[in-house]
Amino acid sequence: MKYRYIAIEGNIGAGKTTLSKQLSKRWDARLVLEQFEDNPFLPAFYTNPEKYAFPLEMSFLAERFQQLSREVQQTELFAERILADYAPYKSLIFAGRTLDHAEYGVYKRMHQLLYTNLPNPDLVIYIHQPIERLLLNIEKRGRAYETTIDRKYLEEIEKGYFDFFRARQDLITLVVTPQSDNYAFDGNFHRFVDELLEWNWSPGRHVVEVD
Numbered sequence: 001m002k003y004r005y006i007a008i009e010g011n012i013g014a015g016k017t018t019l020s021k022q023l024s025k026r027w028d029a030r031l032v033l034e035q036f037e038d039n040p041f042l043p044a045f046y047t048n049p050e051k052y053a054f055p056l057e058m059s060f061l062a063e064r065f066q067q068l069s070r071e072v073q074q075t076e077l078f079a080e081r082i083l084a085d086y087a088p089y090k091s092l093i094f095a096g097r098t099l100d101h102a103e104y105g106v107y108k109r110m111h112q113l114l115y116t117n118l119p120n121p122d123l124v125i126y127i128h129q130p131i132e133r134l135l136l137n138i139e140k141r142g143r144a145y146e147t148t149i150d151r152k153y154l155e156e157i158e159k160g161y162f163d164f165f166r167a168r169q170d171l172i173t174l175v176v177t178p179q180s181d182n183y184a185f186d187g188n189f190h191r192f193v194d195e196l197l198e199w200n201w202s203p204g205r206h207v208v209e210v211d
């Protein structure tokens with residue numbers, strides 16, 4: 001298997017979780033899903049970002065490290081494919097936006113200390129969606145605490161991802177813009193992703209046209 005550990009990434013509301021669930025069934029892969037619903041700081045963060053950003057980021061940091069150590073590191077001996085709906089660096093990107101300079105300094109050190117022990121995905125598929133579409137998706141799913149998410153926040157998170165991809169040319173990242181709103185359930189899109197996994201990608205960021 002060329003790419004055993006794969007992560008689906010993308011901005012808030014891009015459809016990562018739905019696509020990951022579909023692909024994990026298709027590939028019979030071990031599915032690793034972000035557990036954000038259990039984080040009590042998330043609703044608090046959206047009402048008072050200045051006060052709750054730091055505890056939110058620290059709790060995500062610990063929780064995701066634990067989850068990835070368990071699911072990815074400890075299953076390394078098995079041949080099974082692993083599919084996660086987030087990459088280990090996701091919170092680093094969010095923290096770059098949500099924390100102030102000094103807090104981010106502390107956060108980054110903690111992240112480095114913990115995450116150097118975790119493997120990076122062999123391949124990341126970044127689902128790129130226009131901001132308008134993200135806003136519609138967020139509205140449609142109707143999580144009460146997400147109503148304060150605006151265009152500016154989504155643009156900043158997107159920029160965080162793109163800056164990260166530019167800086168980390170050692171990782172393989174495929175940026176894919178789906179053509180239909182229903183892409184996560186679309187057999188053609190699934191086949192397109194299957195084909196992506198046949199290629200020997202060089203490290204770096206690749207923008208891939210969906211056919």
Ligand SMILES: Nc1ncnc2c1ncn2[C@@H]1O[C@H](COP(=O)(O)OP(=O)(O)OP(=O)(O)O)[C@@H](O)[C@H]1O
Pocket residue numbers: 010011012013014015016017018034036042056057060085090091092094095098146
């Ligand atoms: N590190 C973080 N800092 C702040 N907020 C975060 C962080 N990680 C996740 N979140 C928030 O948690 C919620 C869930 O994240 P996200 O929308 O990316 O996942 P999702 O709902 O599974 O996405 P998708 O629609 O692509 O499946 C969002 O409100 C997101 O902003």
